[in-house]
Amino acid sequence: MPQIEANGTLLNYELSGPSGAPVVVFSNSLGTSLAMWDPLVPYLRGRYRVLRYDTRGHGASQVRDTQIEVADLAEDLIGLLDALAIPRAHVVGLSLGGMTGQAAASRHPDRVISLTLMATAAFMPSEASWNERAALVREKGTAAIVEATMTRWFTPDFPAKSPDAVAPVHAQFTGTDSAGYAVCCNAIGRMDLRPVLDRITAPTLVIAGRDDPATPPAMAQEICDGIRHAELVVLPNAAHLLSVEQPAATAAHLLGFLDRHRGAPETATGAVAFETGLTNRKSVLGEAHVERSLAAASDFAGPWQDFITRTAWGEVWGDPRIPWKTRSFVTLAMMVALGREEEFKLHVRPALRNGVTVAELQALLIQTAIYAGVPAANGAFRWARDVLGDEIA
Numbered sequence: 001m002p003q004i005e006a007n008g009t010l011l012n013y014e015l016s017g018p019s020g021a022p023v024v025v026f027s028n029s030l031g032t033s034l035a036m037w038d039p040l041v042p043y044l045r046g047r048y049r050v051l052r053y054d055t056r057g058h059g060a061s062q063v064r065d066t067q068i069e070v071a072d073l074a075e076d077l078i079g080l081l082d083a084l085a086i087p088r089a090h091v092v093g094l095s096l097g098g099m100t101g102q103a104a105a106s107r108h109p110d111r112v113i114s115l116t117l118m119a120t121a122a123f124m125p126s127e128a129s130w131n132e133r134a135a136l137v138r139e140k141g142t143a144a145i146v147e148a149t150m151t152r153w154f155t156p157d158f159p160a161k162s163p164d165a166v167a168p169v170h171a172q173f174t175g176t177d178s179a180g181y182a183v184c185c186n187a188i189g190r191m192d193l194r195p196v197l198d199r200i201t202a203p204t205l206v207i208a209g210r211d212d213p214a215t216p217p218a219m220a221q222e223i224c225d226g227i228r229h230a231e232l233v234v235l236p237n238a239a240h241l242l243s244v245e246q247p248a249a250t251a252a253h254l255l256g257f258l259d260r261h262r263g264a265p266e267t268a269t270g271a272v273a274f275e276t277g278l279t280n281r282k283s284v285l286g287e288a289h290v291e292r293s294l295a296a297a298s299d300f301a302g303p304w305q306d307f308i309t310r311t312a313w314g315e316v317w318g319d320p321r322i323p324w325k326t327r328s329f330v331t332l333a334m335m336v337a338l339g340r341e342e343e344f345k346l347h348v349r350p351a352l353r354n355g356v357t358v359a360e361l362q363a364l365l366i367q368t369a370i371y372a373g374v375p376a377a378n379g380a381f382r383w384a385r386d387v388l389g390d391e392i393a
């Protein structure tokens with residue numbers, strides 16, 4: 001993943017999605033990385049251009065062991081938009097990321113199309129307790145507090161029920177640099193964003209986890225009360241890391257909100273440059289496959305590759321009115337109905353990358369039996385097994 005200098009700090013970031021679509025920038029929580037958004041991002045693929053980055057001192061971004069304030073983290077976010085020549089974006093942040101979002105939206109209202117604040121607070125006392133936590137982590141590392149943290153971040157039954165969702169978060173936490181974590185704790189301890197909330201003009205969605213002991217719904221209500229155009233959603237069966245514990249519900253609220261404040265015309269993309277199509281094609285089908293296809297194209301097939309890249313991948317997959325997850329469903333269903341084994345197999349893994357789950361794939365193939373016939377569905381189950389093997393057992 002690339003690094004870029006933003007506000008004097010090297011930030012690790014990832015930018016993907018149709019180049020004409022509005023940008024949604026995601027800011028992570030304390031002790032995680034941009035990978036914390038993995039369960040949520042597939043819901044947006046193809047409909048929005050997703051920018052995620054590691055907060056400084058986290059993930060693969062630069063660690064700077066100097067005193068900072070939450071305002072500095074906000075300037076990092078704005079600096080990242082500057083460095084990538086993005087004039088305005090939808091800003092989404094969870095916990096520390098939500099504090100960064102509040103600070104960014106109050107300091108730079110003209111850069112924020114909309115603001116989504118998840119499991120966060122404008123004020124989180126006490127300073128002394130944050131300084132104690134910072135000192136403990138400096139001395140013993142994040143591993144010393146990881147179990148207590150996971151207890152706050154997820155509802156009691158979730159880790160046993162969904163170990164695959166919790167394991168990456170656990171690893172991100174223990175992999176976080178001690179100094180990077182500690183300076184952010186000190187900044188949270190000193191933070192009080194309550195007096196600047198009324199400077200936020202962007203429409204704001206605040207999402208709280210009903211069972212979050214770290215930033216309970218009362219803190220979300222306090223934010224809502226301070227912002228002019230804010231709406232509150234309290235998610236059941238969710239603690240602090242609500243986008244990991246309840247990705248589908250979180251995505252439904254987020255997408256509904258973003259779509260209402262989209263900030264881009266709802267029109268087809270029309271003629272687009274080859275480069276735009278190439279970006280989408282690689283993003284969906286994978287870089288290696290696309291490079292192989294282009295390299296294998298002779299003088300005879302070259303113009304065909306060019307046509308497919310510009311039209312199928314630029315104009316059609318690049319039209320943000322239909323999310324890539326939906327396009328994957330439709331493509332797979334059409335390939336079953338037409339009996340196109342090669343193209344079906346090509347689209348199975350991209351569909352999973354676009355957020356289709358194995359359970360949804362199974363349901364889709366059963367549905368094809370109704371509309372395309374039992375033999376077609378029968379073949380498709382075999383093709384899916386050929387591609388996914390043990391993964392679908």
Ligand SMILES: O=C(O)CC1=CCC(=O)O1
Binds near residue numbers: 028031095153188215
């Ligand atoms: O560490 C926690 O449990 C709560 C928290 C505060 C800021 C953040 O990002 O997480």
